[in-house]
Amino acid sequence: MKFYTVAIIGGGPAGLTLAYLLRKDVDVVLFEEHSKVGIPNHCTGLVGYYAASFYKSIVDKEVIANVYDTIIFHLEKEEIVITGKNIAYRINRPLLEIKLYNKVESKGYRIKLSTRVTKVLYNHRNKIYTNKGEFYESKYIVLAEGAKGLLSKNIIGETRKYLGIQYSARTNNIYEKEVHVVYPRGRDFFIWIVPVSETSSYIGYFTKPGSYIDRELLISYIEKKAGIKITSTDRVFGGLIPIDRIKWTKKHFIRKIFPIGDTIPSVKPFSGGGLLGISLLAPYLAYSINMGDISYYTKAIKGYRLKHNLLMLLRSIITGLGGLGYASKTVGLVNKIGVSISGKEYDFHERILYKALPILITQPWIFAYTLSWIRTRVD
Numbered sequence: 001m002k003f004y005t006v007a008i009i010g011g012g013p014a015g016l017t018l019a020y021l022l023r024k025d026v027d028v029v030l031f032e033e034h035s036k037v038g039i040p041n042h043c044t045g046l047v048g049y050y051a052a053s054f055y056k057s058i059v060d061k062e063v064i065a066n067v068y069d070t071i072i073f074h075l076e077k078e079e080i081v082i083t084g085k086n087i088a089y090r091i092n093r094p095l096l097e098i099k100l101y102n103k104v105e106s107k108g109y110r111i112k113l114s115t116r117v118t119k120v121l122y123n124h125r126n127k128i129y130t131n132k133g134e135f136y137e138s139k140y141i142v143l144a145e146g147a148k149g150l151l152s153k154n155i156i157g158e159t160r161k162y163l164g165i166q167y168s169a170r171t172n173n174i175y176e177k178e179v180h181v182v183y184p185r186g187r188d189f190f191i192w193i194v195p196v197s198e199t200s201s202y203i204g205y206f207t208k209p210g211s212y213i214d215r216e217l218l219i220s221y222i223e224k225k226a227g228i229k230i231t232s233t234d235r236v237f238g239g240l241i242p243i244d245r246i247k248w249t250k251k252h253f254i255r256k257i258f259p260i261g262d263t264i265p266s267v268k269p270f271s272g273g274g275l276l277g278i279s280l281l282a283p284y285l286a287y288s289i290n291m292g293d294i295s296y297y298t299k300a301i302k303g304y305r306l307k308h309n310l311l312m313l314l315r316s317i318i319t320g321l322g323g324l325g326y327a328s329k330t331v332g333l334v335n336k337i338g339v340s341i342s343g344k345e346y347d348f349h350e351r352i353l354y355k356a357l358p359i360l361i362t363q364p365w366i367f368a369y370t371l372s373w374i375r376t377r378v379d
């Protein structure tokens with residue numbers, strides 16, 4: 001039996017990006033449970049400048065399907081418009097994965113499609129068992145299995161997950177370069193409308209598992225709040241979005257197991273985007289494996305975790321104050337006084353919030369809401 005240097009579990013963007021970045025002479029086996037990559041497509045592909053540039057540079061410019069210059073947040077009582085050149089991009093997710101897959105395949109790596117890893121045993125030689133009754137050994141295991149995280153549960157523990165449901169829709173009354181975000185209720189819930197062409201968009205919502213909203217209600221929110229007419233929807237797809245603190249212990253590395261992507265979870269706390277975290281961390285993991293020195297990845301994760309966990313804290317405070325809509329209110333304020341917001345800030349949300357802090361502390365509505373929030377808790 002062949003002994004591999006790396007076994008990558010999962011052929012989503014995390015596993016494929018890593019495989020692409022590994023040196024050609026590294027012995028790699030990659031497992032993907034589906035018969036091809038890029039399916040099912042649950043993702044909108046909305047990213048900022050950094051992630052768009054990263055994927056454009058490792059694949060090609062064809063993966064950038066749309067570029068946007070306006071984001072409109074529809075809050076309960078107001079509308080916040082943010083404009084900026086190339087404020088956000090949409091990556092064609094299936095195409096990204098197909099292109100990455102072709103590049104990885106051409107390196108001669110062993111790719112096992114339609115193969116589900118059912119068990120991993122961590123030993124001095126890691127062992128991998130599949131649903132086909134096969135078994136493999138490797139020095140390193142990379143867990144790129146996404147949000148479900150069935151194998152990583154024992155190492156990382158359970159992560160808090162939200163739900164993203166998305167429809168492919170025919171839309172009227174929408175400018176092609178304009179993304180809309182609707183906050184129909186105060187708390188952890190929002191809707192997005194992301195144009196794909198002049199007449200079609202992805203419409204979707206983000207919520208807690210168990211709080212599904214039906215199609216008609218979703219459409220009525222969009223039509224009422226954003227004034228966009230939905231003439232039909234054809235496909236619905238969705239998935240889990242892990243939004244949690246990064247709980248990182250030495251245990252992750254003891255037996256040379258490296259989680260990446262939604263497995264960590266490196267998803268952005270405010271927008272739920274996961275592609276940025278992959279583009280930031282995969283190069284470090286690849287370098288660590290290429291060099292046989294895990295310290296590069298350890299350091300990268302530590303830095304990422306610090307920023308991520310601070311944002312998670314901020315997210316809890318903001319949702320505690322009254323909902324995710326408040327984050328966009330902050331963004332709107334910053335934009336209103338002339339601070340430019342670009343695709344870089346869409347990637348790195350925290351920069352907008354840092355810009356907002358001096359403004360925030362002078363805002364009477366923040367005090368008002370804080371007071372009412374405290375009052376509701378005292379009552």
Ligand SMILES: Cc1cc2nc3c(=O)[nH]c(=O)nc-3n(C[C@H](O)[C@H](O)[C@H](O)COP(=O)(O)OP(=O)(O)OC[C@H]3O[C@@H](n4cnc5c(N)ncnc54)[C@H](O)[C@@H]3O)c2cc1C
Nearest residue numbers: 010012013014033044045046117146164261262273274275
């Ligand atoms: C509705 C929705 C909208 C989203 N929109 C955006 C967005 O606009 N921008 C953004 O940046 N992010 C977005 N995301 C998040 C983004 O899709 C994820 O962060 C990203 O897909 C994570 O990539 P990954 O490779 O870690 O996991 P995945 O994409 O889930 O890939 C994991 C792969 O591993 C396979 N696999 C799992 N277990 C096994 C196993 N045991 N054996 C073999 N194969 C296995 C799975 O089948 C899958 O193909 C969205 C998510 C959802 C649900």
